[in-house]
Amino acid sequence: MTDGVRSTTRPGQRPREVATHCPYCALQCGMTLRTDGAAVTVAPRQFPTNRGGLCQKGWTAAELLDHPERLTTPLLRDPATGELRPATWDAVLARITDGVRAAQRGHGRDAVAVFGGGGLTNEKAYALGKFARVALRTRHIDYNGRFCMSSAAAAGMRAFGVDRGLPFPLADLGRADTLLLVGANPAETMPPLVRWLTEQRERGGKLIVVDPRVTATARLADLHLQPLPGTDLAVANALLHVALTEGWVDKEYVDARTTGFEAVRRNVAGWWPARAEALSGVPVADLEATARALGTAGRAIILTARGAEQHAKGVDTVTGFVNLALALGLPGRPGSGYGCLTGQGNGQGGREHGQKADQLPGYRKIDDPAARAHVAGVWGVPADELPGPGVPAYQLLDALGTDGGPRALLVFGSNPVVSAPRAARVESRLRDLDLLVVADFLLSETAALADVVLPTAQWAEEDGTMTNLEGRVLRRTALRPPPAGVRTDLEILAALAERLGGPAARQRFPTDPATVFGELRRASAGGLADYAGISWERVETSDGAFWPCPDADGPDSPRMFTDRFATPDGLARFHPVEHRPAAEEVCARYPLHFTTGRVLAQYQSGTQTRRVAALRRAAPEAFVELHPDLAHRLGVGDGEPVRVVSRRGEFRAPARLSPAIRPDTVFAPFHWGGAARANSVTNDAVDPVSGMPEFKICAVRVEKV
Ligand SMILES: Nc1nc2c(c(=O)[nH]1)N[C@H]1C(S)=C(S)[C@@H](COP(=O)(O)OP(=O)(O)OC[C@H]3O[C@@H](n4cnc5c(=O)[nH]c(N)nc54)[C@H](O)[C@@H]3O)O[C@H]1N2
Numbered sequence: 001m002t003d004g005v006r007s008t009t010r011p012g013q014r015p016r017e018v019a020t021h022c023p024y025c026a027l028q029c030g031m032t033l034r035t036d037g038a039a040v041t042v043a044p045r046q047f048p049t050n051r052g053g054l055c056q057k058g059w060t061a062a063e064l065l066d067h068p069e070r071l072t073t074p075l076l077r078d079p080a081t082g083e084l085r086p087a088t089w090d091a092v093l094a095r096i097t098d099g100v101r102a103a104q105r106g107h108g109r110d111a112v113a114v115f116g117g118g119g120l121t122n123e124k125a126y127a128l129g130k131f132a133r134v135a136l137r138t139r140h141i142d143y144n145g146r147f148c149m150s151s152a153a154a155a156g157m158r159a160f161g162v163d164r165g166l167p168f169p170l171a172d173l174g175r176a177d178t179l180l181l182v183g184a185n186p187a188e189t190m191p192p193l194v195r196w197l198t199e200q201r202e203r204g205g206k207l208i209v210v211d212p213r214v215t216a217t218a219r220l221a222d223l224h225l226q227p228l229p230g231t232d233l234a235v236a237n238a239l240l241h242v243a244l245t246e247g248w249v250d251k252e253y254v255d256a257r258t259t260g261f262e263a264v265r266r267n268v269a270g271w272w273p274a275r276a277e278a279l280s281g282v283p284v285a286d287l288e289a290t291a292r293a294l295g296t297a298g299r300a301i302i303l304t305a306r307g308a309e310q311h312a313k314g315v316d317t318v319t320g321f322v323n324l325a326l327a328l329g330l331p332g333r334p335g336s337g338y339g340c341l342t343g344q345g346n347g348q349g350g351r352e353h354g355q356k357a358d359q360l361p362g363y364r365k366i367d368d369p370a371a372r373a374h375v376a377g378v379w380g381v382p383a384d385e386l387p388g389p390g391v392p393a394y395q396l397l398d399a400l401g402t403d404g405g406p407r408a409l410l411v412f413g414s415n416p417v418v419s420a421p422r423a424a425r426v427e428s429r430l431r432d433l434d435l436l437v438v439a440d441f442l443l444s445e446t447a448a449l450a451d452v453v454l455p456t457a458q459w460a461e462e463d464g465t466m467t468n469l470e471g472r473v474l475r476r477t478a479l480r481p482p483p484a485g486v487r488t489d490l491e492i493l494a495a496l497a498e499r500l501g502g503p504a505a506r507q508r509f510p511t512d513p514a515t516v517f518g519e520l521r522r523a524s525a526g527g528l529a530d531y532a533g534i535s536w537e538r539v540e541t542s543d544g545a546f547w548p549c550p551d552a553d554g555p556d557s558p559r560m561f562t563d564r565f566a567t568p569d570g571l572a573r574f575h576p577v578e579h580r581p582a583a584e585e586v587c588a589r590y591p592l593h594f595t596t597g598r599v600l601a602q603y604q605s606g607t608q609t610r611r612v613a614a615l616r617r618a619a620p621e622a623f624v625e626l627h628p629d630l631a632h633r634l635g636v637g638d639g640e641p642v643r644v645v646s647r648r649g650e651f652r653a654p655a656r657l658s659p660a661i662r663p664d665t666v667f668a669p670f671h672w673g674g675a676a677r678a679n680s681v682t683n684d685a686v687d688p689v690s691g692m693p694e695f696k697i698c699a700v701r702v703e704k705v
C-alpha cells in the first residue's frame with residue numbers, strides 16, 4: 001500500500017507509528033499513522049469494518065494536523081472592535097468563569113447550556129455530560145446526535161428495549177440473501193462498506209435500495225425503489241401487508257418472541273400496495289418483489305439511515321421497518337436482522353454516556369431514581385443535586401438568548417450555524433447570547449460567532465475510545481502531542497471545573513483518558529450500554545469489544561437478541577404506525593420537494609473537509625440537483641446559478657442537471673455555509689418522540705438567478 005497524503009511538517013517530533021482509526025465517520029476504518037519526526041502519513045490498516053480500505057477523507061485526514069488555519073491560541077472577542085483576538089488561557093478561562101457566574105446569578109443554573117457532538121470520544125462525551133450536571137449543575141445539555149441518530153434510537157428502544165445501531169457485526173451484511181437499504185447511501189457515506197455489498201451480491205444475494213435519487217448505492221442494487229421523500233412509512237406498511245397476504249410472516253417467532261402483533265396486523269391490513277403506490281410513486285410490482293425477496297430469503301437484513309429517519313415521523317418510519325423485520329422473524333436470527341447505520345465517528349458511544357438531555361451514563365434515564373443514585377455514587381455527589389432532564393437539541397438552540405432561555409452556551413464538537421435546521425434562526429439565537437464559547441481546532445462558522453474560542457487537540461494527538469456503528473468499542477491512539485498552546489477537551493473541562501469550583505471540583509475531572517474510561521466503565525455498570533468488562537487493555541490489543549460486556553473475564557456481545565430482547569419480559573414490541581404527510585407540503589408558491597444529504601468528499605458542516613485540498617478539488621462547492629425536465633421548465637441550464645427559496649429563507653448554488661432525481665424533487669448537500677447553506681431553507685419541524693428535525697423534506701421553489 002502506498003502512503004496517504006502527507007501533512008505539512010512540524011519538525012522536532014520523534015519518529016513513531018501507531019495503529020488507530022479515521023477521525024470521521026462511524027465505520028471507524030483502521031489506519032496506521034506514521035511520523036518521521038516531522039510529516040505525518042496515513043496508510044490503511046486491516047480492521048473488520050474496512051478490511052484495508054479507506055475513503056478519500058480518511059486518506060487525507062492528516063492534512064489538518066498542521067494546517068495553516070489550525071487554531072493554536074485561544075481567541076477572545078474584543079469588546080471595542082468586535083473582533084476575535086489572540087488571548088492567554090488565563091484570560092479566556094477568566095472570561096468564561098465570569099460569564100457563567102453572571103448568567104447563573106441573574107437567571108439560575110439552567111441559564112448555562114452545553115452542546116456536544118457525536119464525534120467526541122467516549123471519554124469526552126462522558127466528561128461533558130458530567131461537567132454539565134456536576135460542575136455547572138444545569139439541566140441543559142444536548143448534542144448533534146439529536147440531528148443524526150435520535151429517531152432510530154427511539155424506535156430501537158421502544159421495540160427492542162435497547163438501542164445499538166447494528167446489533168450484529170457488519171460482516172453479516174455480506175452473507176444476507178436479501179439486503180434492504182432504506183434512505184442510505186453508503187457508497188458515498190461509508191465507501192469501504194461497499195465491499196460487503198459486493199460480497200453479498202457475489203454470493204448471489206439481492207440488494208434493494210430505497211432512495212428518491214439514483215445514488216451510487218442505488219446503481220449497485222438489483223432493485224431500486226424511488227419514492228417521493230417522506231413516504232417510506234407507507235412503503236413499510238405495504239411491504240408488511242404483502243408479507244401477511246402471502247403467508248411470509250413467521251408466526252412461530254411472532255408468538256414466541258414478540259408482543260403486540262395483532263394491532264399491527266389490523267393496521268397494515270388497510271395498506272394495500274396500490275395505496276402506497278399512490279403516495280410514494282413506487283410501483284405495486286416493485287413493492288411485491290421487495291416483500292417477496294425479504295419474505296422468502298433464508299437470511300435477510302433491513303437497514304435504515306438518515307433518508308428514512310430525518311423526518312418529523314422518523315421514529316414511526318423506523319418502527320414500520322422494525323415491525324416488518326419482527327414479523328419476518330429476522331432480529332436475533334443468525335445473519336438476519338434490523339439495524340440502523342450510525343453516522344458520526346462516535347455516533348454510537350456519543351449517545352450512551354450522558355450528553356443527551358434525558359440521559360445519564362450507561363444509557364440510563366436521568367429521571368429514574370435508581371439510575372440517579374448509581375451515577376451520583378460514582379460521581380461522589382448527592383443524587384438530589386443532579387439536575388433533571390433538559391430539552392432536545394433544536395428546542396435548546398431555539399431558546400438561546402430568549403426570555404427564560406439559556407444566556408450562555410458552551411459548544412464542543414458541532415457547528416450548528418451550518419448544520420442545524422432553519423439555520424438563520426439558530427444563528428440569530430446564538431448572536432443573542434451573553435456568552436458563546438466554542439472549543440474547536442478550526443474556526444468553524446459557529447466559532448466565528450463566539451465570544452471565546454478554545455483551541456483543542458485533534459484526533460491524532462490524544463488517546464481515547466470510540467464505539468463504532470456495530471457497537472464495537474475500539475482504541476484511538478495518539479501519534480504525537482498537541483501543538484504548544486493547544487489543550488485537549490478533557491484539559492479544558494478540568495480547568496473550567498477548577499475555576500468554577502476550586503481544587504475539589506478539579507479532582508472530579510481527570511485529564512488522562514484511560515482514567516476517565518475507568519470511571520465511565522463504573523458509571524455504565526449495570527446499565528443498558530454496559531462497558532464494565534471492557535478494559536483499556538482489552539481494546540488496545542484486539543479488534544475491540546462489543547457492549548454490553550459486564551464482566552472483565554466474560555464475553556462481549558457481537559450479536560444481540562439471540563435469546564431475548566432487552567425488554568423486561570424479553571419480548572420485542574410491535575407498535576402500529578400510520579403514515580402521515582410531511583410537516584410542510586408543497587403548494588402553488590413552493591411547488592417542489594426539497595431534500596438534503598451528503599457527497600463523498602465532504603464531511604458534515606465541512607469545517608474540516610472544506611480545508612483539505614484534495615477534497616476541495618473533488619467537491620469544490622454546493623450544488624442543486626435538478627431533473628432535466630424540471631430544469632427545462634425553469635429555463636435553467638447545467639451549471640447556472642439558482643436560488644432555492646422556502647418559507648424560512650433561501651440559498652444559492654449552481655444547478656446540477658441529473659436524470660437520477662425525481663422531477664418533483666430537488667436535492668442539495670448541506671456541507672457549505674454562507675450563501676450556499678442548504679439549511680437556510682430546511683424545516684425545523686421535529687419528531688414528537690425523538691426531537692429529530694425534518695432535514696429530509698420541505699417545500700421550496702427554485703428560481704433562476
Ligand atoms: N462523505 C460523507 N460521509 C459521511 C458523512 C458526511 O457528511 N459525508 N456523515 C456521516 C454521518 S454523521 C451520517 S449521519 C451518515 C449519513 O449517511 P446516509 O444516511 O447514507 O446519508 P444522507 O446523504 O444524509 O442520506 C442518505 C440518502 O437518503 C436519501 N433520501 C432523502 N430523502 C429521503 C426519503 O424521504 N426517503 C428515503 N428512503 N431516502 C431519502 C438521499 O437521497 C440520500 O441519498 O454519513 C456519515 N458519513
Ligand SMILES: Nc1nc2c(c(=O)[nH]1)N[C@H]1C(S)=C(S)[C@@H](COP(=O)(O)OP(=O)(O)OC[C@H]3O[C@@H](n4cnc5c(=O)[nH]c(N)nc54)[C@H](O)[C@@H]3O)O[C@H]1N2
Binds near residue numbers: 119608695
Ligand atoms: N440539511 C441537513 N442538515 C443536516 C443533516 C442532513 O442530512 N441534512 N445531517 C445532520 C447530521 S446526521 C449530523 S451528524 C449533523 C452534523 O453537523 P455538525 O454537528 O455541525 O458536525 P460537524 O460538521 O462534524 O462539526 C463538528 C465540529 O467540531 C469540530 N470537532 C471535531 N472533533 C472535535 C473534538 O474532538 N473536539 C472539539 N472540541 N471539536 C471537534 C470540527 O472541527 C467541527 O467544527 O448535521 C446535521 N445536519
Ligand code: SF4
Binds near residue numbers: 024025053190191192
Ligand atoms: S469511510 Fe468513514 S471511517 Fe472510513 S475512511 Fe472514510 S470517513 Fe474515514
Ligand SMILES: [Mo]
Binds near residue numbers: 147148149343344
Ligand atoms: Mo449524522
